[in-house]
Amino acid sequence: MKKLLIVLMVIVALAGYAFAGGYEVKKQAGDYAVQVMIDRNPPVVGDNNMSVEIKDASGKYVSDAKVTIDYSMPAMPGMPPMKYKTTGKLDGNEYKAVMNLSMSGPWNVAVKIKKGGKTSTIKFNVDAH
Numbered sequence: 439m440k441k442l443l444i445v446l447m448v449i450v451a452l453a454g455y456a457f458a459g460g461y462e463v464k465k466q467a468g469d470y471a472v473q474v475m476i477d478r479n480p481p482v483v484g485d486n487n488m489s490v491e492i493k494d495a496s497g498k499y500v501s502d503a504k505v506t507i508d509y510s511m512p513a514m515p516g517m518p519p520m521k522y523k524t525t526g527k528l529d530g531n532e533y534k535a536v537m538n539l540s541m542s543g544p545w546n547v548a549v550k551i552k553k554g555g556k557t558s559t560i561k562f563n564v565d566a567h
Contacts, residue, residue: 461564467551468558469495474549476537481566483542489532490549503553505533510546539566 461479465472470492477487488507492500505526513519520540526533539545544565551558 463560463562465560465562467492467549467560468556470500470551470558471497472549472551472560474547474560474562476564481537481539481545481564483539483566486537486539486566488526488535488537489529490526490535491532492551499531500551500553501528501531503533503551505535506550506552507535507537508548508550509537509539511541511543512546514543542566 459479461476461481463474465474472493473491475489475491490505490507492503492505494500507524507526508521509523510519510521522538522540524535524537526535537547542565544563546561546563548559548561
């Protein structure tokens with residue numbers, strides 16, 4: 439009976455992990471409604487797949503913008519700040535990119551949307567494990 443209880447607890451724990459969703463951020467950037475999704479929550483050291491959906495004020499998907507993701511880790515004792523950049527490539531209605539986090543800890547993320555000579559930005563933080 440004890441073994442059965444342990445097996446059931448492990449199955450429940452794994453099922454909760456398997457169905458856990460990714461990391462999601464929804465913010466307004468100027469006239470745009472932006473939704474950023476990262477395939478893991480929390481993000482991990484290494485590659486994290488991102489997708490960015492952008493809608494204009496009328497709710498239509500924006501498919502003609504340049505999307506850049508800047509991500510950085512602030513300086514820590516004995517370590518300089520780390521700064522990286524990746525570009526989103528349009529795939530359907532989403533801009534897809536891979537964010538490679540080089541170490542665990544707090545990361546600052548800025549998604550920059552450039553269209554018509556104007557740049558709009560959303561910022562958020564993630565903690566990589």
